Amino acid sequence: MTFLGMPGAPRGVGQLRQREPFPEAAAGALGDRQLRRNLGHATSTIRAKRAAAVAEVADWEDLRAAGAAIKDEVLAHLDRYLVQLEDQVAARGGTVHWACDANQANQIVTDLVRATGQAEVVKVKSMATQEIGLNESLSAAGITATETDLAELIVQLGHDTPSHILVPAIHRNRSQIRDIFLREMPDAPPGLTDEPAELAAAARAHLRRKFLAAQVAISGANFAIAETGTLAVVESEGNGRMCLTLPRTLITVMGIEKILPAWRDLEVFLQLLPRSSTAERMNPYTSMWTGAAEGQDFHLVLLDNGRTATLADPAGRAALRCIRCSACLNVCPVYERAGGHAYGSVYPGPIGAVLSPQLTGVADNPDLPFASTLCGACYDVCPVAIDIPAMLVHLRSRVVDDKRARHHGPTPEAATMKGLAWTMSDARRWAWALRASRAGRLLGRRRGRIRNLPGPLAAWTVSRDLPRPPAQTFRDWWRTRPLASQRDAATSGLRSEERATREDGAVKGEWGGGWGPGGERGK
Amino acid sequence: MRAALFVTCLVDGVVPEVAKATVRVLERVGVTMEVPWAQTCCGQMHVNTGYPREAVPLVRNHVAVFEGYEAVVVPSGSCAAAIRHQHAEVARLAGDPALAGAAEAVASKTWELSEFLVDVLGVTEVGAYFPHRVTWHPTCHSLRLLRVGQRPLQLLRAVDGIDLVELPDAGQCCGFGGTFALKNPAMSSAMLADKIAAVRRTGASYAAAGDASCLLHIGGGLSRLDTGIGTRHLAEILAVTRSGS
Numbered sequence: 001m002t003f004l005g006m007p008g009a010p011r012g013v014g015q016l017r018q019r020e021p022f023p024e025a026a027a028g029a030l031g032d033r034q035l036r037r038n039l040g041h042a043t044s045t046i047r048a049k050r051a052a053a054v055a056e057v058a059d060w061e062d063l064r065a066a067g068a069a070i071k072d073e074v075l076a077h078l079d080r081y082l083v084q085l086e087d088q089v090a091a092r093g094g095t096v097h098w099a100c101d102a103n104q105a106n107q108i109v110t111d112l113v114r115a116t117g118q119a120e121v122v123k124v125k126s127m128a129t130q131e132i133g134l135n136e137s138l139s140a141a142g143i144t145a146t147e148t149d150l151a152e153l154i155v156q157l158g159h160d161t162p163s164h165i166l167v168p169a170i171h172r173n174r175s176q177i178r179d180i181f182l183r184e185m186p187d188a189p190p191g192l193t194d195e196p197a198e199l200a201a202a203a204r205a206h207l208r209r210k211f212l213a214a215q216v217a218i219s220g221a222n223f224a225i226a227e228t229g230t231l232a233v234v235e236s237e238g239n240g241r242m243c244l245t246l247p248r249t250l251i252t253v254m255g256i257e258k259i260l261p262a263w264r265d266l267e268v269f270l271q272l273l274p275r276s277s278t279a280e281r282m283n284p285y286t287s288m289w290t291g292a293a294e295g296q297d298f299h300l301v302l303l304d305n306g307r308t309a310t311l312a313d314p315a316g317r318a319a320l321r322c323i324r325c326s327a328c329l330n331v332c333p334v335y336e337r338a339g340g341h342a343y344g345s346v347y348p349g350p351i352g353a354v355l356s357p358q359l360t361g362v363a364d365n366p367d368l369p370f371a372s373t374l375c376g377a378c379y380d381v382c383p384v385a386i387d388i389p390a391m392l393v394h395l396r397s398r399v400v401d402d403k404r405a406r407h408h409g410p411t412p413e414a415a416t417m418k419g420l421a422w423t424m425s426d427a428r429r430w431a432w433a434l435r436a437s438r439a440g441r442l443l444g445r446r447r448g449r450i451r452n453l454p455g456p457l458a459a460w461t462v463s464r465d466l467p468r469p470p471a472q473t474f475r476d477w478w479r480t481r482p483l484a485s486q487r488d489a490a491t492s493g494l495r496s497e498e499r500a501t502r503e504d505g506a507v508k509g510e511w512g513g514g515w516g517p518g519g520e521r522g523k
Numbered sequence: 524m525r526a527a528l529f530v531t532c533l534v535d536g537v538v539p540e541v542a543k544a545t546v547r548v549l550e551r552v553g554v555t556m557e558v559p560w561a562q563t564c565c566g567q568m569h570v571n572t573g574y575p576r577e578a579v580p581l582v583r584n585h586v587a588v589f590e591g592y593e594a595v596v597v598p599s600g601s602c603a604a605a606i607r608h609q610h611a612e613v614a615r616l617a618g619d620p621a622l623a624g625a626a627e628a629v630a631s632k633t634w635e636l637s638e639f640l641v642d643v644l645g646v647t648e649v650g651a652y653f654p655h656r657v658t659w660h661p662t663c664h665s666l667r668l669l670r671v672g673q674r675p676l677q678l679l680r681a682v683d684g685i686d687l688v689e690l691p692d693a694g695q696c697c698g699f700g701g702t703f704a705l706k707n708p709a710m711s712s713a714m715l716a717d718k719i720a721a722v723r724r725t726g727a728s729y730a731a732a733g734d735a736s737c738l739l740h741i742g743g744g745l746s747r748l749d750t751g752i753g754t755r756h757l758a759e760i761l762a763v764t765r766s767g768s
Contacts, residue, residue: 027709333696337713371707373700373714374571376667390608396573417574424532425580427561434536449746459705463712464743467537474530474539478546478558 012306012359014102014132015161018344022367025342026334035171035339042170043329043336049279050327050381057275066268068385071321074226074259075311081226081259082302088229092291094298099253101305102132108301109134109218109251110141116249118143118215124233124240125149126220127324128253128303130162130346134218145218146210148239150203157184163340163348165326166277171339174199207239217243221254222323223269224300227262230290231300234273234283244287249297256302257320269323272383277325306359315394319354321384326351328378328388334371343368350378354391362398363406369395434473444468525555526639527592529585531602531735532564538735544762545598545636551764552646562588567605570613572702579617582610586625594643595633598758600665600733603635608668635665636758637674637733647677652765654684657755658727660718660741662734663696675733675757682760688725692717699740715744722752729755 019025029035054060074081086096099105113121121138123129123145135145135156147156151169155162158180162168169177178194181202187209188202219240223232231252233240244250260266274283292298311317329335329349340348345356345365353372357365369392378388403411410418423429444450449465452458460466526549534541546556565585566578585606589595597603607630614623640646659679665671679687698704698714718741722730730745732738735756742754 023707023709026707030709030713333698333714334707334710337710369573370703371710373663373696373698373703373711375663375696375700377663377694377696380667393571393573393609396571397575398573400573413572414574417569417572417577421566421569421574421577421580424564424566425584427563427584430532430563437536451747456705459708460743462708463715463747464704464740465746466743467739469537470539472539474535474542475558475560477539477543479560 009309009312010100010304010306011309011361012101012131014305015130016306016345016347016356016360017364018356018367020344022338022342022344022371025344026338026371029338029342032339034173034176036337038171038173039336039339042167043331046167046279046330050276050330053275053279053281054381056281057271063268063271064383064385067272067323067383068318068321070260070265070268071257071384072318074261075257075317075320078256078259078311081261082256084226085224085229085259086302088226089291089298089300092229094229094291094300097299097301099301099303099305102303105132105253105301105303105305106134106137109253110138110143112249112251112299113138113143113216114141116216118249120144120146120210120214121216121218122210122214122243122247123147123152124217124219124243125152125168125235126218126253127165127346128220128255129218131255131305132253132303134253146207146214148207148210148243149235150200150237150239153203153207154180157181161341162346164329165324165340165347165349165351166329167326171341211239211242211246214243214247216249216251217247218251218253219243221252221258222273223266224254224259225261225263225266226259228290230263230288232266232286232288234270234286236278236280236284238285241285241287244289245293248295249299250289250292251299251301253301253303256304256307257322273323273325276323276327276381276383306361309361310355310358313358316354316358316391318386319351319358319391321386322351322355323384324351325383327381327383331377331381332372333375333377334373338371343371350388350392351386354386354388354395357395357399362395362402366399366403369399431473431475434475438469438471440469441471524553524594524644525557525592526594526596527557527559527589529562529565529589529595529597529602529606529633530558531597531599533739534598534735537739538756541598541735541756541758544756544758545596547762548636548640548649548651548758549596552640552644552649554644557592559588559592565602565605565610566613567602567609568701570605570609575613575616578609578613579619582613582626583622585610586622586629589629589633590625593632594639595629596636596639597633598636598733598756599735600635600662600669600671601736603633603638604664604668606630606633635669635671635733637665637671637678638669640678641674648681649678649761650683650764651681651761652683653760653763654686655729656686656688656725656727657729657731657760658688658690658722658725659693660690660697660722660730660732660737661693662732662737663694665733666694671733678757678761679731683765685760688727690730691721691724693721695721697737697741699737701736704740711740712744715740719744719748719750723750727752729753729760731755731757731760733757 097108147153154169164170174194181188221231222234274280335349353368374389453461530542566581569578610626611623697718698711704711738754745752
């Protein structure tokens with residue numbers, strides 16, 4: 001099936017693209033020993049905690065189904081809910097802006113900040129503003145944005161990019177953080193150690209001055225209630241609460257899929273989100289606001305940036321259910337070893353591998369759908385039941401179709417697949433090919449194993465031997481198996497001329513497959 | 524009872540011992556095994572690499588070969604999962620609802636080996652004898668797509684003489700992932716290294732699983748490192764008796 005997309009729907013721009021081929025980026029990350037240790041430790045710890053937090057909830061599967069159903073309802077009627085949200089926010093003194101892509105959103109926010117006459121803003125941790133590259137855009141306009149989430153601050157001070165949705169500095173350990181603070185934070189105490197409490201205190205003192213001086217704050221939103229126009233931010237440090245309440249001007253940038261229909265729907269998501277993301281029963285700070293508070297200007301920027309295009313694909317749109325909990329990152333064996341930077345996009349891991357290519361169009365992220373073994377761990381932990389493995393498989397076919405459409409003639413891979421399909425769709429051709437593969441017995445004669453393969457198969461033998469092809473395929477063994485041991489040859493599926501060949505007599509009953517100890521085949 | 528064996532392409536051409544062992548076990552517990560010659564491959568590699576259209580003739584062939592049988596047994600969780608979760612969808616994508624319906628019918632009577640023994644035959648003790656230390660890798664698709672759960676372990680625990688030891692982080696993928704192993708060789712190898720380390724910690728003589736593909740991967744790594752640890756498919760363990768195989 002050719003996927004046509006929605007003509008005219010804007011494609012996502014901003015920080016959503018792989019910067020180099022994923023296999024190479026991942027191989028580079030694998031060579032970073034510090035990164036491997038930091039990530040391996042962090043993800044295995046949070047995995048175990050999440051499992052325990054989820055196990056406490058008897059009706060978790062029901063909650064998960066409810067979460068998926070509520071999000072699907074929103075996605076099916078997004079046009080209506082968005083207008084309802086806009087009406088409610090406007091009725092309570094807020095101003096709503098519509099941004100078709102990252103560039104437009106950045107322009108809107110920059111203009112709003114300029115109108116205040118301020119050159120500094122404080123920020124609440126927000127994936128939407130990371131996605132659009134807002135900090136860089138503000139900086140180009142002479143406006144300094146300060147991240148106030150501790151981990152985002154570490155990333156920002158380190159001139160780095162986030163590597164995890166929830167724990168953006170997961171690739172850093174505490175001694176690296178101490179070095180960054182001493183180097184980049186002018187008010188860091190000179191004798192700062194790498195004790196976590198000391199590091200947090202230093203950041204707290206640094207940020208407190210920012211909060212008290214800031215006139216403009218920029219946030220994202222975890223949820224927006226269409227029924228009331230209420231926005232919600234869920235966080236752990238209280239920095240969000242400071243940003244949302246102290247400054248005179250509040251600008252919130254939010255993806256259009258963040259809507260929930262009604263206030264009561266929060267009941268489901270405020271259970272699903274903290275347990276899935278931080279393994280907490282309840283997150284420390286949940287801030288909600290409706291329209292503009294007294295004496296405050298409030299602006300809501302609704303961001304498309306490829307979401308409408310994503311919505312157009314029935315087999316891919318469930319990715320928009322995502323509530324950015326990052327449970328799928330923490331269980332993913334590929335993410336755990338590659339880290340977030342290898343994916344290029346601000347959305348890494350399994351959800352990034354299905355979301356980023358849809359937001360940008362698959363041509364701009366062709367490796368990401370293949371950056372998975374399809375092990376299925378991500379689907380099991382997803383609080384809104386996004387079937388990520390099935391979606392990856394679907395997106396792989398979109399990548400292949402896209403390459404087919406843009407190449408003249410088939411790619412080598414496509415030709416191989418077509419040839420294999422032709423061979424394997426007919427048993428005579430397949431049996432012939434199997435016999436031909438016995439030529440491989442010329443290899444590995446000495447030790448019964450093959451250590452080097454040519455061409456694309458060399459990728460297998462970088463770390464794995466291959467057993468020498470067997471002397472006889474199973475189908476040949478079966479054909480020549482003594483007829484006496486067969487219950488009823490007439491219904492065995494063998495054609496009569498083949499039955500005759502079985503009477504050729506017994507084959508030696510050699511077996512003992514797989515690999516024997518010492519790597520020798522058979523026993 | 525009669526059952527047809529879906530050998531799977533990998534077992535047919537690379538590790539035929541797995542299918543021979545499957546036949547031995549099932550015949551021993553009284554099943555009349557049939558092996559339709561016209562069978563080939565489930566097409567999972569095509570679908571999972573982004574070529575569902577190329578998989579259509581394979582699905583068509585598979586359905587035509589197996590629709591006449593009352594039960595189909597597969598010594599692979601991954602191939603069973605492809606039949607159950609992908610075949611009808613591939614047919615629907617190709618605009619062939621009749622094939623989709625027939626594929627669903629075949630899927631509904633297709634069983635992975637441990638499912639067939641435990642659920643269909645109600646057997647957990649098959650008279651096997653395997654006096655070795657064995658550790659069990661549950662394989663991703665058996666674990667999370669088929670949800671075979673404890674069935675293979677029930678069968679293994681009933682094996683005479685076996686010393687079954689738990690594999691640390693057993694549910695972690697070994698890094699095979701079909702063409703993933705070729706497209707992302709560095710990542711695949713890193714995952715394999717951790718799986719091998721876990722296997723070695725158990726002190727087992729054999730790493731066992733219900734999928735020849737994962738075993739080809741794990742065994743290939745164990746062999747490369749000259750660990751002296753072998754691999755065995757579930758069927759190969761269940762096939763051995765005190766009086767020999």
